[in-house]
Amino acid sequence: xxxxxTGPQLLRTTSHSSSLLCAxxxxxxxxxxxxxxxxxPQPPAGLPADSxxxxxxxxxxxxxLNGGPRPTDAELREALESQWxxxxxxxxxxxxHRKNCKWRCRSLGPQHLQQxxxxxxxxxxxxxxxxxTFCALFKTTKEGGGRAGMHGIGGNMTMGRLVNQxxxxxxxxxxxxxxxxxxxxxxxxxxxxxxxA
Ligand SMILES: [Zn+2]
Numbered sequence: 001x002x003x004x005x006t007g008p009q010l011l012r013t014t015s016h017s018s019s020l021l022c023a024x025x026x027x028x029x030x031x032x033x034x035x036x037x038x039x040x041p042q043p044p045a046g047l048p049a050d051s052x053x054x055x056x057x058x059x060x061x062x063x064x065l066n067g068g069p070r071p072t073d074a075e076l077r078e079a080l081e082s083q084w085x086x087x088x089x090x091x092x093x094x095x096x097h098r099k100n101c102k103w104r105c106r107s108l109g110p111q112h113l114q115q116x117x118x119x120x121x122x123x124x125x126x127x128x129x130x131x132x133t134f135c136a137l138f139k140t141t142k143e144g145g146g147r148a149g150m151h152g153i154g155g156n157m158t159m160g161r162l163v164n165q166x167x168x169x170x171x172x173x174x175x176x177x178x179x180x181x182x183x184x185x186x187x188x189x190x191x192x193x194x195x196x197a
Contacts, residue, residue, distance in 0.1 A: 041096050041103055043168070046125030053084035058122025058166075061136045065127070065164070076137055080196070083120055083133065085113060093121060093129050095170045106170040116180055118193070122166065129166025132183060134192040136163055163188070 052058065060071055060079050071079070086092050094107040108130055113119050118134040161167045162183050173180050183189055 038101075038103060040098075041105070043094050043096065046128030047123045048125055052122070052124045055079070055082045055084040056122050056124055057083055057120040057131055057133055057136075058124030058127040061122065061131055062124060062127050064137060071137060079137060080133060086110075086121055091121070091123065093168065093170065095168055097171045108170050108173070112173060112180065115174070116184065118184075118189075118196075119180065127166050129168040130162065130170075131166055132162040132189065132192075134196050135183075135189055138192045138195045139163060139188075140195075 092108045096103045118132045120133045
């Protein structure tokens, strides 16, 4: 009794997010009030270039995005044929979504790569996430990857996220309004797919 006369002690002086610690991380009895919001779990960050597989599609995608040398036909072929694929579930990208006060994890999985031949995963930092290889590598313009309503041919946010930036929200992938299905139906994607063929 009387140990904590000055109120709860700061348990972690180095953490900038100490107020967001889960109740279980705080010493029992010291801090009674639970944080209003559980901190959002962080998806794994991307890996540096020297740590990803040499066939990680992100290496080529990043080059295209940065305006580097245009990929040669041979490089494009190899990107499609020898593309790195996650071989364990923990290598697939995830996103977290709040439902009923709990964070739920949604993930891309092998079934998606199987269903959509153009879908690829990158672990390269900065471009880590999911990509449409057809659109990201075979596009001839940046149009169509823009914001909602641009160019009237289905240039929407979903397309932007698979074409000019990685998809990192995996909460609604398939089904009528799933972003993968919707992407496959855009004119932009169809035009890129013709170039691949
Ligand atoms: Zn596409």
